[in-house]
Amino acid sequence: MTSLTDRKNAAISRGVGMTTQIYADRAENSEIWDKEGNRYIDFAAGIAVVNTGHRHPRVIEAVKAQLDRFTHTCHQVVPYENYVELAERLNAIVPGNFAKKTIFVTTGAEAVENAVKIARAATGRQAVIAFSGGFHGRTFMGMALTGKVVPYKVGFGAMPADVFHAPSRSRCTVRLSNSRSAC
Ligand SMILES: Cc1ncc(COP(=O)(O)O)c(C=O)c1O
Known part of the structure; x- marks a missing residue:
């Protein structure tokens, strides 16, 4: 039988480097189980982005509630309230006694690109x-x-x-x- 690693190498561009060959089957809080049933403590947390742990009940509840309403409209085409509300909540917790604004992007690289654009436009440098x-x-x-x-x-x-x-x-x-x- 072809291994998952062989299938990955045949199907996925080699530009996508991988740190482990542990294929996740399920995860709960700080633990991951692989396809063979091995159990691991997850110190990586998706490179420090799953800060609530895997499958936090409040995250699952919020995702399910959203899926029951709509999946995607593109906020730039048809906006929606919880996008605005999340920006307001983030702005409220960022330190500093001045007005803040938020932009949502999809990836870290996109965030970096836009930070450089904003800094260049704001400073002229x-x-x-x-x-x-x-x-x-x-x-x-x-x-x-x-x-x-x-x-x-x-x-x-x-x-x-x-x-x-x-x-x-x-x-x-x-x-x-x-x-x-x-x-
Ligand atoms: C510090 C840092 N900046 C930027 C990125 C790029 O993020 P993305 O892969 O989501 O574009 C990463 C991804 O690992 C990162 O660790």
């Missing part, structure tokens, strides 16, 4: 500084900001201009504690 060793996404500005060439940028040609990299202090600390002299 072009240059962006990122840290060495950091990862910012697979779009072109995400790649340009990413502070590692291999494997992220190899073979993809010219990167957007006006992006500069500074050494990261935390990386220096790690290296110095390993008795290396330079950052």
